[in-house]
Amino acid sequence: MRHFSYQRAASVEDAVRAGPGAAFLAGGTSLVDLMKLEVLNPSRLVDVSRLDLRGIEARPDGLRIGACATNSEVAAHPEVKRRFPVLSEALLSGASPQLRNVATVAGNLMQRTRCAYYRDLATACNKREPGSGCAALEGWTRMHAILGGSERCIALHPSDMCVAMAALQAVIHVRGPNGERDIPFGDFHLLPGEHPEREFALEPGELVLSVFIPFSAAGMRSRYVKVRDRASYAFALASCAAGLEIASGKIRAAQLALGGVGTKPWRVPEAEQALQGQSPERVAFQRAAEIAVRGAQTRRDNAFKMELARRTAVRALTLAAEGA
Amino acid sequence: MPPNPGRRDVLVGGIASAIGLGLLDGCATVPTAPAAAAPSDLVDLSLEVNGQRRALRIDPRTTLLDLLRENLGLTGAKKGCDMGQCGACTVLVDGQRIDSCLALALQVEGRKVTTIEGLARGEELHPMQAAFIEEDAFQCGYCTPGQILSAVALLAEGVADSDGAIREGMSGNICRCGAYPNICAAVRRLRGRG
Numbered sequence: 001m002r003h004f005s006y007q008r009a010a011s012v013e014d015a016v017r018a019g020p021g022a023a024f025l026a027g028g029t030s031l032v033d034l035m036k037l038e039v040l041n042p043s044r045l046v047d048v049s050r051l052d053l054r055g056i057e058a059r060p061d062g063l064r065i066g067a068c069a070t071n072s073e074v075a076a077h078p079e080v081k082r083r084f085p086v087l088s089e090a091l092l093s094g095a096s097p098q099l100r101n102v103a104t105v106a107g108n109l110m111q112r113t114r115c116a117y118y119r120d121l122a123t124a125c126n127k128r129e130p131g132s133g134c135a136a137l138e139g140w141t142r143m144h145a146i147l148g149g150s151e152r153c154i155a156l157h158p159s160d161m162c163v164a165m166a167a168l169q170a171v172i173h174v175r176g177p178n179g180e181r182d183i184p185f186g187d188f189h190l191l192p193g194e195h196p197e198r199e200f201a202l203e204p205g206e207l208v209l210s211v212f213i214p215f216s217a218a219g220m221r222s223r224y225v226k227v228r229d230r231a232s233y234a235f236a237l238a239s240c241a242a243g244l245e246i247a248s249g250k251i252r253a254a255q256l257a258l259g260g261v262g263t264k265p266w267r268v269p270e271a272e273q274a275l276q277g278q279s280p281e282r283v284a285f286q287r288a289a290e291i292a293v294r295g296a297q298t299r300r301d302n303a304f305k306m307e308l309a310r311r312t313a314v315r316a317l318t319l320a321a322e323g324a
Numbered sequence: 325m326p327p328n329p330g331r332r333d334v335l336v337g338g339i340a341s342a343i344g345l346g347l348l349d350g351c352a353t354v355p356t357a358p359a360a361a362a363p364s365d366l367v368d369l370s371l372e373v374n375g376q377r378r379a380l381r382i383d384p385r386t387t388l389l390d391l392l393r394e395n396l397g398l399t400g401a402k403k404g405c406d407m408g409q410c411g412a413c414t415v416l417v418d419g420q421r422i423d424s425c426l427a428l429a430l431q432v433e434g435r436k437v438t439t440i441e442g443l444a445r446g447e448e449l450h451p452m453q454a455a456f457i458e459e460d461a462f463q464c465g466y467c468t469p470g471q472i473l474s475a476v477a478l479l480a481e482g483v484a485d486s487d488g489a490i491r492e493g494m495s496g497n498i499c500r501c502g503a504y505p506n507i508c509a510a511v512r513r514l515r516g517r518g
Contacts, residue, residue, distance in 0.1 A: 006367065006384040006430055029426045032387070033407055045384075049431065072420075096496025097481070098414055098423045098474065232495035 001035050008047045012209065015048050016175055019205030022046045026068050027102040029095075030111050037119055039128055040112075049104070053209060056080070062214040064173075067106035067207075071095070071161065074105060083215055086222035086241045090164035093226045096233050106208040109162065109172065109188065110200060113155035114235055115144065126152045127196040134196075142301040143235065146309075148263035149297060153196030155263060157189065158235050163259035164224055166267040167241035170213045176206035189264035218243035218255045221323055225316040226259070227308060236260030238309040242316035244280060251275045251284070256317070258292055261309045268292045271313075280321035282314065289313035361385070371432055373398070374442025388432055389413045389424040392439055400440035400469045404498070411497035414470035415439050421477035423496075440469035443476070452476050455510040463501035471497045475511045484515050 007022075009015035015024065023042035025031055026049050034040040053068040056077050063079055074080055075091035095103060117123045117135040124133035136144055136154050145156045162185075170185045187201050202208075213219070222243030228234040239259035245252040254275035257267040271291040278284035289310040296306055361383035370379045373396060380395055389406075392398045392415070404412030406425045413425040416438040443450040452472050455461070462468040471494070478484050478493040490511045491504075499507065 001385045003361065003365065004384060006428075008430075008433075025428075025431070028428060028431055029408060029423070032426050032428055036387075036406070047431065096408075096411065096423075097478070097493060098411060098421050098496045099408060099426070101420045102422050102427065232492050 002038060002041045002043075004035075004043055004045050006045050006047065009051060012051055012053070012175060012207065015046055015051065015207055016177060016205060018044070018046045019207060020177065021204070024048050024106075024207055026104040026107045027070065028107075029099050029103045030107055034112060034119070038121060039119055048207065053106075059212075062212050065105055065211045065213070067209055067211070068104045071100035071103045071105075071108065072097070074161075075100065082220070084164070084168055084213060084219045084222060086167065086219070086224045086243060087161070087164040087213070089224035090160040090226075090239075090241060093224060093236075093239075094160040105161070105211055108159055109208060109211070111159050111162075112199070114158045115155035116140070118155055127155055127192070127199070130195070130197045137299075140301055141299040143237075144299065144302055145261060145263040146296040146298050146302055146305050147258075147261050147266050147293065148191050150192045150194070150196070152194060153192035153263065154299070155192065155196065156235075156260065157262055157264050159265065160224070160226060160236065160239060160259060162189070162265040163239055163257050164222075164241040165211065165213065166265035167222070167243060167255040167257035168213050168216070168219050169255070169267075170211050172208060173210045173212060174202065174206045174208050176203050178203070180209070182212075185265075186267060192263050216243070216253070216255070217245035218253045221245065221320055222255065223316050223319040225312050225319065227312050238305055238312040240309070240313045240316035242313065242320045244275070244317065244320045246280055246321065249279060251278050251280050254288070254317075256288060256292060256313065258309055258313065261293070261296070261305055266292070268294075270294075275317075280317075282318070285314045285317040285321075286310070288317065367430065369429055369433055371429075371434060372436045374437070374439060382429055384428070384430055386429045387425055388415070388417075388422075388427040388429045388437070391429040392424065392437070398439050398441050402466055402469060404467065404470075409498070410467070410470075411474060412467050412470045414473045414497065416473055416477060419477070419480065421474050421496075438473070440473060443472065450476070451514055452479075452510065455513045456507075459506045459510040459513060460503075461506040461510040462499075462503050467497060467499045467501075471499065471507055475507070475514075478511065479514060484511060487512065490515070 022044035025045045025047045053066040055066045057064045071091045075088045081088045118125045123135040144154045172183045224241050226236050226239040236259050241257045243255035254272040256271050271288040275288050293309050366381045402412035404410035408423045408426040415424045417435050474497045484490045490508050
C-alpha cells in the first residue's frame with residue numbers, strides 16, 4: 001500500500017472542504033482492498049464513517065437512506081423489507097455477513113469492478129491506466145459484461161444493491177464544493193465508452209449524502225433473483241430485480257433491471273413499457289426479457305449469459321407476479 | 325516470496341493461492357512490500373482489545389488484522405486470502421463480525437475488538453469453542469478462530485433458525501478441509517440454548 005494521510009471528518013462541511021483530491025473512506029471493504037493491491041492510490045483519505053449519515057428515514061413519498069448505513073442495517077430495516085423487498089434481497093445476496101456489517105450504501109454505489117485485469121497491475125487496463133489497453137477483450141471473459149461495453153472496456157458492474165436501486169429508480173443526493181444536488185440513479189454510473197476511467201457522474205469533492213427511493217406499488221411487489229457459481233458468497237453470473245404493480249389482472253407498472261451482464265446496473269425502460277397493460281404471464285415476461293438483453297455482445301467465455309439473463313428475468317418477474 | 329521464507333510466509337502464500345484458485349479474481353499481482361513509514365507519519369490509535377485498553381503509534385496503512393497480529397502479538401486471527409474472501413481474519417468489533425483484513429486499524433479507533441484469544445473465560449472455554457471440539461468441527465484449524473467468532477456473531481444475530489440459514493450465515497468463512505457439516509453441527513448444538 002502507498003503512503004497516505006488520514007483525516008477523520010468532523011462534519012459533512014469538513015469532509016466536503018477536504019474532499020477535492022482526496023478519497024472518502026466509509027466501510028473500506030472496497031477501497032482498502034484496492035489500495036492494498038495498489039490499484040487505487042489516494043494520497044489523502046477522509047474518513048466519513050463517523051458522520052451522521054447512517055439514518056434510514058421514511059418520508060411521505062419515499063425512503064431516505066443515509067450514505068453510511070451498512071448493507072446489514074438496510075437489509076434488515078422493516079420499512080425496506082416492506083416497501084422494497086427487492087432491495088433487502090439484493091443486499092442479502094451480496095458478499096458475506098462480515099462484509100455486509102461494514103460495507104455502506106455509498107460505498108456500494110461506488111464499488112469498483114471485479115474484472116481480474118483491473119485488479120492485476122501486470123496487465124493492460126484502460127480503467128486503471130487510461131490508454132494502456134484492455135486485456136479482457138482477448139482474455140478470459142466469463143465474468144465480463146455483454147451489455148454496455150466498448151472497444152476500450154468490458155468490465156462488469158458487480159453490485160447487487162445497485163441493480164435493485166436502478167429498478168426502483170432511486171435518486172442519489174450529493175454535496176460538493178458548489179452545493180447540493182440530486183442525481184437520478186440511471187445517470188450516476190457512466191458507460192465506459194472512450195473513457196472507462198470515468199466511472200461516476202460525481203464532480204471532484206462531491207460526497208454522497210443519501211439515497212432516496214420513491215414509494216411505489218411495484219416496489220412493494222418486487223423480487224431479486226441472482227444466479228452464481230456457488231450457493232452463496234459469489235458475484236452474479238446474471239441477476240434481475242423485478243417489480244410489478246398488478247390491477248384487475250393486468251400489469252399497470254413494471255420495474256426491471258439486470259445485473260451480472262452490464263458495465264453498469266442495467267435498467268431497460270423499454271422492457272418495462274412492454275409489460276404495461278399485459279397479463280402477468282410467461283409470454284409477456286419472455287418478451288420483456290428479450291427486450292432487456294437487446295444489443296448484447298457476447299465473447300468467447302460469456303455467450304451463455306444471454307440465455308441465463310433472459311431466464312433470470314423471467315424467473316424474477318414470475319416471482320414478483322406471485323407476490324410475497 | 326522473501327529470499328529465506330519462514331514457515332508463516334510459506335503457509336500464508338500456500339493458503340492464499342489455494343483460495344485464489346477457487347475464486348474469480350485470485351490472479352491479482354501482489355505489489356511489492358511498502359516502504360516503512362517515516363516516524364513523522366505515525367499516528368496515534370487507541371482501542372480496546374479483549375477488554376484491555378491499548379494505545380499505540382502506528383503506520384496509518386496498518387490493517388486491523390496486521391495490528392492484532394504484528395503490533396499486539398495476537399495471532400489467533402489468521403491471514404488467509406488478505407482480500408476479504410475467506411473469513412479467516414474474522415473478529416468482532418462492538419459485537420459485530422467483520423473481516424479484519426479489509427479494515428484500517430484507524431477505522432476502529434475507540435471501538436471494542438474481540439479476537440479468539442478473548443473468548444474464553446480463563447481456562448473455561450466459550451460454549452462455541454467447546455461445541456467445535458465436541459463436534460470435531462475442524463481439521464487443520466487455520467480457519468477455526470474465524471469460524472468460531474463468526475458462529476458466535478451468527479447466533480447473536482438471531483437468524484440461524486434453520487440448517488439452511490446456518491449454512492448461509494456461515495458462508496463468509498471458507499474451510500478448505502471441508503469441515504462444513506461438523507461446523508454446522510456445532511452451531512446447531514448451541515442454537516436455542518440462548
